[in-house]
Amino acid sequence: MVTPPDSEPAPAAPRSPAALFWACTALALQGFGGVLAVVQQTLVERRRWLTQAQFLEDWAAAQLLPGPNVVNLALMIGSRHFGWRGAVAALAGMLLAPLALLLVVAIAFAQVAAHPAAQGALRGMGAVAAGLIMGTALRLLAPLRDNLLGPRACAALAAATFVAVAWMRLPLAWVLAATGSLGWGLAAWRLRRERGAQP
Structure with a gap:
């Protein structure tokens, strides 16, 4: 939470x-x-x-x-x-x-x-x-x-989702699976990197 x-x-x-x-x-x-x-x-x-x-x-x-x-x-x-x-x-x-x-x-x-x-x-x-x-x-x-991914990554994921659903007419389930997995992976990578940088 x-x-x-x-x-x-x-x-x-x-x-x-x-x-x-x-x-x-x-x-x-x-x-x-x-x-x-x-x-x-x-x-x-x-x-x-x-x-x-x-x-x-x-x-x-x-x-x-x-x-x-x-x-x-x-x-x-x-x-x-x-x-x-x-x-x-x-x-x-x-x-x-x-x-x-x-x-x-x-x-x-x-x-x-x-x-x-x-x-x-x-x-x-x-x-x-x-x-x-x-x-x-x-x-x-x-x-x-204040999101872990930062404004640029959040904006890029949002734009990719919008383009895929609104313009390319891809199925929503596929788009959410792809962009959601990418967002989750980026967040997990940044968490690991931050924990590794802590003394």
Whole structure:
């Protein structure tokens, strides 16, 4: 786990599994497309359950695991604070209310899906979601200044991932396996080098 820098206060904790359930339910109901922005703002800035650096580390781990990233992150937080009870509470909070809402919306949208106004609304929401993700990505750059790899290596890995996924259209799993392995290898090499330099 990342040790919070001196400038960042220690993270708080959910009061109970029930509080975690309701927080995850509220979080899941806000995640319309730009879920990363909502998750970062809720967990780091509002509830302060994670520092910015911890969020960056946990989100990276959540992306490497199978399943939805935000569900993986919620499971990690629930298990960290309350064990299996917290994991179940977080999972239920993430899935129950959104599933019920999705069924209602799917039934209703089926009646108007072919209407031009409905198609235009969907395209507009896609642009908003892209803007939210870009804004959150810019906020997540700050913790990378203190990353073990350094700003240049982090920027190179991020650029390589973007090019491979957005331009070359390579499968995300392959890209994450390649760039993730490279990042892990570089970090392990730098750790060994730093330990070897210590008296």
